[in-house]
Amino acid sequence: MPSLTELVRSHTDLDEEDVAWLQLLQADWQIIADLSFADLVLWLPDREAQGFWAGAQMRPTTGPTAYVDDVVGTFVPVGRRPMLDMAWAQGRLVREGDPEWRDDVPVRVETIPVRRGGRVIAVVARNTNLLGVRTPSRLELSYLQTAADLTQMIAHGYFPAPGQRSDHADSPRVGDGFLRVDAQGRVVYASPNALSVYRRLGLSGDLAGLSLAELTRSLVPPRRRPDEETLSAVLGGRAHRDTEIGTDEASLIVRAIPLRPQGDHIGALILVRDVTDLRRRDRELVTKDATIREIHHRVKNNLQTVAALLRLQARRMDSEPARSALEEAVRRVGSIAIVHETLSEAVEEQVDFDEVADRLGRMVTEVSAVGDRVRVRRDGRFGVLPSEVATALAMVLTEVLQNAVEHGYAEQAEGDAPGGEILVTVRRLVGRLHVSIDDDGRGLPEGFDLDVSTNLGLSIVRTLVESELGGQLEVGPAPGGRGTRAALDLPLE
Numbered sequence: 001m002p003s004l005t006e007l008v009r010s011h012t013d014l015d016e017e018d019v020a021w022l023q024l025l026q027a028d029w030q031i032i033a034d035l036s037f038a039d040l041v042l043w044l045p046d047r048e049a050q051g052f053w054a055g056a057q058m059r060p061t062t063g064p065t066a067y068v069d070d071v072v073g074t075f076v077p078v079g080r081r082p083m084l085d086m087a088w089a090q091g092r093l094v095r096e097g098d099p100e101w102r103d104d105v106p107v108r109v110e111t112i113p114v115r116r117g118g119r120v121i122a123v124v125a126r127n128t129n130l131l132g133v134r135t136p137s138r139l140e141l142s143y144l145q146t147a148a149d150l151t152q153m154i155a156h157g158y159f160p161a162p163g164q165r166s167d168h169a170d171s172p173r174v175g176d177g178f179l180r181v182d183a184q185g186r187v188v189y190a191s192p193n194a195l196s197v198y199r200r201l202g203l204s205g206d207l208a209g210l211s212l213a214e215l216t217r218s219l220v221p222p223r224r225r226p227d228e229e230t231l232s233a234v235l236g237g238r239a240h241r242d243t244e245i246g247t248d249e250a251s252l253i254v255r256a257i258p259l260r261p262q263g264d265h266i267g268a269l270i271l272v273r274d275v276t277d278l279r280r281r282d283r284e285l286v287t288k289d290a291t292i293r294e295i296h297h298r299v300k301n302n303l304q305t306v307a308a309l310l311r312l313q314a315r316r317m318d319s320e321p322a323r324s325a326l327e328e329a330v331r332r333v334g335s336i337a338i339v340h341e342t343l344s345e346a347v348e349e350q351v352d353f354d355e356v357a358d359r360l361g362r363m364v365t366e367v368s369a370v371g372d373r374v375r376v377r378r379d380g381r382f383g384v385l386p387s388e389v390a391t392a393l394a395m396v397l398t399e400v401l402q403n404a405v406e407h408g409y410a411e412q413a414e415g416d417a418p419g420g421e422i423l424v425t426v427r428r429l430v431g432r433l434h435v436s437i438d439d440d441g442r443g444l445p446e447g448f449d450l451d452v453s454t455n456l457g458l459s460i461v462r463t464l465v466e467s468e469l470g471g472q473l474e475v476g477p478a479p480g481g482r483g484t485r486a487a488l489d490l491p492l493e
Contacts, residue, residue: 002073004042004055011053012044014121021116022055024160029058029124031257031271034174035147037063037140038128041071042114043084045122051077052084052123061175062143066107066127087111087123093155099130106130115157124154142180142189146269152261161240161257171242172255172273179212179270185236186211188267197274200250212236212270220245237268244275251279303337328402328457335360335398339391351390353382357397357424364401373420374409376401380426382433385492392468393490397424399457400437400486408441408484420483428492435488438478450475465490 004022008014014022022042033040039059043052054071078085083094091113099106107127114122136144153159177194181187190198190207198207201219213235216225225231225245233239234256242255257269307330314326338359339351361376385393404422420440427434450458450473458475465473471490478485 001070007044007053007055007073011046013047014044018116018121021160021162022114022122024162025114025124025154026056026058028160028257030061031174031269032147032150033058033060034062035143035150036060036126036128037132037143038126039066041067041125041127043076043123043125045088046075049078051075051080052088055122061173064129064132066102066105066129068103081109081125083109083111084123084125087113088120091115091120091155093151110151112151113155115155117157124151126151138189139178139191142178142191143174146178146180146259149259149261149266150257150269153259156261156263158260158263159257170253170273170275170278172253172271174271176274177252177272179207179272180267181212181237181270182267183265184211185213185238185268194270194272197252197272200274200276201247201252216245220247224248235270237270238265246276246279250274250276252276297340300337300340303333303340307333307337331364331398331402332395332460334363335394336391338363339387339394350384351387353385353390353393354378356390356394357382357426360394360398361401361422361424364398364405374405374422375420376422376424378424378426381428382426382435383428389469389490392464396461396464396469396488397435397437399461403455403457404437404439404441404484404486408439408443431492433488433490433492435490437486438483440478440483443477443482444475444484448475461486 002010004026005019008019008022026042029040037060039057041054042056044055045052052075054074054076057067057070057072059065059067076084083097086092086094093113094111097109099108101107106129108130109128110126112124112126113120114124150159175193177197178189178191179187179194180189187207187210195203195207198215198219201216203215203219207215213232216231216235224247226234226243230239230241230243231245234241234243234254237256237258240257242253244251244253246252251274253273253275255271257271258265259267259269310326310330310333314323314330317323317326338356357378361378365374365376382393401422401424408422409420422437422439425436425438450462453459462473465471465488469490471488474485474487476485477483
């Protein structure tokens with residue numbers, strides 16, 4: 001299905017400002033569809049003036065649809081639907097005409113010119129499924145009157161409000177709670193849902209006849225409501241804005257759409273939504289995230305304590321092999337601690353592994369005998385990885401880098417050799433992570449075979465790669481014949 005922007009570029013002469021206006025209308029026309037109990041279709045004028053293109057479509061959530069199929073992208077030539085032609089040519093709402101029959105369903109059609117800056121730039125067709133029409137209640141009459149006011153505003157260029165959009169992803173809809181206020185901000189009508197929302201704030205009586213702003217001030221403590229200017233503008237119905245208010249027991253979002261169908265302010269549509277449960281879940285998630293980060297912080301501290309104890313023990317060892325084994329254990333514990341330190345600072349259980357990889361490279365070379373004679377360089381990005389993948393991969397990277405430093409450059413530790421470089425190349429391709437670690441050291445020993453190697457570090461790497469990460473490990477000569485390459489192929493899903 002083509003987008004509005006694609007249809008405009010392909011078939012019309014509308015400019016970018018026209019498109020921005022239509023997109024603002026689209027952002028809010030669910031409200032009009034629900035108030036009208038009708039489907040809305042946005043018709044765009046053809047570049048060659050041959051007819052209209054259906055640029056967008058909205059179905060109501062308050063009544064049956066008049067369109068079973070999508071119509072976006074379809075073309076209607078001039079003359080086929082006279083009401084479209086009249087609304088476009090005359091710049092007025094057109095309600096004349098008999099109902100149309102679509103799939104044995106009678107549909108009443110009204111056309112509304114969309115005006116911007118004195119120009120009609122499109123037409124909205126309002127299509128009501130007459131099978132869903134019944135004797136209207138007071139609620140439905142209020143809905144329909146408000147919808148009529150909004151359509152008049154569209155026709156006169158007063159709606160949508162330029163540059164105004166709700167910042168709340170959970171902005172209220174018509175069914176959440178509907179209020180109609182007069183020009184002085186007094187409630188003319190409140191739906192049962194709106195009354196229930198205010199009852200949660202502590203209201204004991206009815207809303208009708210009350211000043212919504214004054215009532216809200218009496219129910220909501222100052223620390224839980226916005227500044228006075230915002231409160232008066234939104235709850236008085238004089239600003240196209242929304243705000244959040246509440247008590248310690250309840251929270252709600254209030255949204256105002258001022259009504260001026262002929263230019264003069266006559267009141268406003270106020271929508272309210274009870275978001276108490278949403279805010280409670282938000283607080284629980286924040287608490288949970290903070291708890292998880294604190295756990296990672298404590299694990300990191302405990303691992304660093306273990307590493308310090310192992311380091312002290314290593315200094316007391318007279319046996320060189322035992323001291324080396326403990327120092328390797330210190331590095332392994334340290335690599336896991338780095339991951340938990342990163343997780344303690346993250347909002348989610350995800351790790352930006354590039355920072356971890358760079359820190360591991362520095363750690364391995366700084367504590368080795370070769371010191372700064374060997375440099376670890378990264379080419380490419382690991383990106384963000386799940387914590388369970390990051391922990392295992394950190395161990396793997398530490399072991400491979402440590403093997404490269406110890407065995408590839410061991411002879412340079414006591415001489416004046418210039419050292420070398422270890423290159424970590426990373427590529428993310430088609431759901432997999434490809435990592436190669438190339439050194440330019442002295443290479444693998446004669447007859448090396450990964451399958452029969454008894455090296456503890458390589459055994460750890462192989463187990464982690466194949467069992468924990470579900471990947472593959474290859475170790476062999478580096479391209480060019482000098483040094484060693486360890487290649488990892490890991491799934492990302």
